[in-house]
Each structure stands twice: as structure tokens, then as C-alpha cells.
Amino acid sequence: MTNGSIDLGDVAARASHLDVACSRCERRGRYQLARLVHALGADFAMTDLGAELANCPHREDAAHNKRCDVYFPGSQRLMYGDEEAS
Numbered sequence: 001m002t003n004g005s006i007d008l009g010d011v012a013a014r015a016s017h018l019d020v021a022c023s024r025c026e027r028r029g030r031y032q033l034a035r036l037v038h039a040l041g042a043d044f045a046m047t048d049l050g051a052e053l054a055n056c057p058h059r060e061d062a063a064h065n066k067r068c069d070v071y072f073p074g075s076q077r078l079m080y081g082d083e084e085a086s
Helices: 008-012 033-040 046-053 075-085
Strands: 017-022 028-032
Touching: 008 033, 008 046, 008 075, 017 033, 028 033, 033 046
Parallel strands: none
Antiparallel strands: 017 028
């Protein structure tokens, strides 16, 4: 964790996979964290990961309220445990 930001290396130290979903459509997926770290680097910021992974036709060209909205289900529990995630 650098400058208070969580990066891929932090997440990879706690799990082997990362679930990915979009709140605006049915797109869902799961990535192997080792592959993401290899491709993007351990210091790649989680705040930038959604934009990097979004392979959606609504990613940039759609109106703001219809753009792809990538999130990581369970990531808060993964990083902070059950007590702080609620």
C-alpha cells in the first residue's frame, strides 16, 4: 500500500483471484491475480483497475449514467475483514 492506495500487490498477497462485475449490466468475471500482477505490475493501483479491465462498449462513449461501472465484489471484506466491511 503506497500513499494510502491499495494496489494489485496488496490484493494478491491476500487472495489468488479477484471477482469483477458491472453494476449496470450482467457482465461478471474472475481474474487470476498472479496474471494481473504479471501484466500490470504489483504497484498498479486498484482505483485504475476497473478502467483497465472494462471491455465494454459502454466504457467511454455512453452517457455518464449508462457507462460501464466496474466494481470488485468482496474486495472490501478481502482487504479489511468482516468487521470493517459492514
